[in-house]
Amino acid sequence: MSGAIHSDRIGRGVFMERSWVSSGAYRAVIEELVTAREAAGVGQRELARRLGKHPSWVNKIERLERRLDVLEFIAIARAIGLSPDSLLKRIDEALPAGFSV
Template sequence: MAVEQLIEARKAKGLTQRDVAARLSKPPSFVAKIEVGERRVDIIEFIAIARAIGTPEMNLLQALLSSLPAVLEI
């Protein structure tokens, strides 16, 4: 699952979902729904989340891309 990179990056920085949500000025449920796969994010939100976590967005994107299968179902 692609969201695993976001979760791993958040935990590696020692941040809770609540911490990330506060940095984004969003409710904790915003991050929780993303992490359990109930909500998808667009590229702008992805960049904002990466920055809130404190991880270079290109590193996170590269990790995400390498984890995806060759063919994606949408």
């Protein structure tokens, strides 16, 4: 798979970004997810522990190296103490106007 080297707030460093997860709209989703996790006082390792996943799983999602599916989104929302619908509403409000898929 091809990718480009980028530095980003989400990744907090240099990483290999996958073009299929790097749209502006998808970035907004992940940024809001990271903001919600941090606001809940939950680190990546703790989130991974709560989900029964390896910390690299969370890290790859937040660094845009792995795409998040809807069931994982629901599990993450619940693991950080939010209802999936409230987190989805926050994400919807953060999405750029007129985004496309």
